Amino acid sequence: MVPLLDLPRIHKPIQADLERVAVEVLRDGKYILGPQVTELEKKLATYCDVKHVVSCANGSDALVLALMALDLAPGDEVITTPYTFFATVSAITRLQLKPVFVDIDPVTFNLDLNQIEAAITPRTRALLPVHLFGQAVDMDKLMAIATKHHLRVVEDCAQAIGSRWNNKMVGGFGDIGTLSFYPTKNLGGFGDGGALTTNDDMLAEKLRILRLHGMNPRYYHKVVGLNGRLDTLQAALLLVKLPLLDSYAAGRRANAALYKELFAKSGAKVEAPIEIPGAFHVYNQYVIRSANRDTLKAHLAKLGIGSDIYYPLSLHEQECFAFLGYKKGAFPQSEKAAATSLALPVFGELTRAEIEEVVAAIASA
Ligand SMILES: Cc1ncc(COP(=O)(O)O)c(C=O)c1O
Incomplete structure (x- = not known):
C-alpha cells in the first residue's frame, strides 16, 4: 500500500501548531482579511522574490483576476498550452478572450516555445505559460518572445511555487504570476486558496481592488470585480506551512x-x-x-x-x-x-x- 498523497502524514509534525492557529482565528473573530492575510502576503512576496503578493480565493480566480487586470478586450487572443488543468483555459474563455493553443514539448510537458511565434496574430495580446508539474518553462526564451511582440505574460504557477528558472523564482518573470493553495499543491491549504504575484505597483493595486468586488473605498465600485478573497483561517494555516x-x-x-x-x-x-x-x-x-x-x-x-x-x-x-x-x-x-x-x-x-x-x-x- 502506497498512497499517491497522504496529507495527514504530511501534517502530523505540525498538527498542534495548525490546531492552535485555527483556534486563535476562531476566537479572534477577524474571519475576512484579518492580519494573517497581510502577513502571509508579505511572507509570500519575500519567498517568491516579488514586490507584491495579493492573496485570493483559489488558483482559478487568480487566473481570472490576472487577465482582468490586464484590461484585454473580448476576442483578444491568449496563447497557452492545451495540456494543463482546465482552469488555465476557462479563465481565458470566461472573459470572452480567445485561447490559442500551442503544442507541448514532449520532454517537459510545457509549451513548445519554438512554436509560439507561428501562433501570434495581430489579435494576440498575451502569453499564458504553465509551469506544469513543478518544472519551470524556459522563461528567458519566453520573455524574449513576449518583449519582441509586445505581449503581456501571466505565469500559471499553480503547481510550481518554489520552482526556479536559472535561479529565479517563477511568478517573477511575467506581468503577473498565479498560485494555488489547493490541498495537493506543494504549499497546500485546508480548503481552497490562491494568490497573485507581481512586481508592478499599479497591477498590484488593481488586483487588490478586483478581488474585493472592484470597490475602493468601501461601497464605491470603480470596476466590476469578484468576491475573491482568501479566508483568514486559510492564511493562518498556510503561515504554519510556509516555513x-x-x-x-x-x-x-x-x-x-x-x-x-x-x-x-x-x-x-x-x-x-x-x-x-x-x-x-x-x-x-x-x-x-x-x-x-x-x-x-x-x-x-x-x-x-x-x-x-x-x-x-x-x-x-x-x-x-x-x-x-x-x-x-x-x-x-x-x-x-x-x-x-x-x-x-x-x-x-x-x-x-x-x-x-x-x-x-x-x-x-
Ligand atoms: C495548472 C493549474 N492551474 C490552475 C489551477 C487552479 O487552482 P485552484 O484549484 O486553486 O482553483 C490548478 C489547480 O488545480 C492547476 O493545477
Whole structure:
C-alpha cells in the first residue's frame, strides 16, 4: 500500500501548531482579511522574490483576476498550452478572450516555445505559460518572445511555487504570476486558496481592488470585480506551512532522484521525468510515461499503489471547448501525453521502502 498523497502524514509534525492557529482565528473573530492575510502576503512576496503578493480565493480566480487586470478586450487572443488543468483555459474563455493553443514539448510537458511565434496574430495580446508539474518553462526564451511582440505574460504557477528558472523564482518573470493553495499543491491549504504575484505597483493595486468586488473605498465600485478573497483561517494555516515549503520540495526532489536511480536498476519500461538544464523542478507531480499506461495504472491499483492521470484529455478535445474549432490530431504531443502520462507518489514523507515498492510493482507489470 502506497498512497499517491497522504496529507495527514504530511501534517502530523505540525498538527498542534495548525490546531492552535485555527483556534486563535476562531476566537479572534477577524474571519475576512484579518492580519494573517497581510502577513502571509508579505511572507509570500519575500519567498517568491516579488514586490507584491495579493492573496485570493483559489488558483482559478487568480487566473481570472490576472487577465482582468490586464484590461484585454473580448476576442483578444491568449496563447497557452492545451495540456494543463482546465482552469488555465476557462479563465481565458470566461472573459470572452480567445485561447490559442500551442503544442507541448514532449520532454517537459510545457509549451513548445519554438512554436509560439507561428501562433501570434495581430489579435494576440498575451502569453499564458504553465509551469506544469513543478518544472519551470524556459522563461528567458519566453520573455524574449513576449518583449519582441509586445505581449503581456501571466505565469500559471499553480503547481510550481518554489520552482526556479536559472535561479529565479517563477511568478517573477511575467506581468503577473498565479498560485494555488489547493490541498495537493506543494504549499497546500485546508480548503481552497490562491494568490497573485507581481512586481508592478499599479497591477498590484488593481488586483487588490478586483478581488474585493472592484470597490475602493468601501461601497464605491470603480470596476466590476469578484468576491475573491482568501479566508483568514486559510492564511493562518498556510503561515504554519510556509516555513516548511523548501523542505517539502527537497523531499520531493530526493524522491525523484531515488526513482531515477531505482528505475535504472530495475529495467522498468517507463520514461522518468527529466529536469532540464536551468530548471529547478519542485515535483508537485512526478509524471512518468508508459506506452501501456492504463494497464500499468490498473496493475498498481491492484497492489494498493496510488497513481493518477494528469490529464486524460487534452483541452482542445474537451466538449466545452469544441466551439474553438480544434480537431483531434491538432496537437499530437499533447494528445500523446494525455494517453501515456501517469503520476506516481512523490511526496517527501514517503519512505525509501515505499518508493522501492512502487518501482518493484512497475517492474513486475
Ligand atoms: C495548472 C493549474 N492551474 C490552475 C489551477 C487552479 O487552482 P485552484 O484549484 O486553486 O482553483 C490548478 C489547480 O488545480 C492547476 O493545477
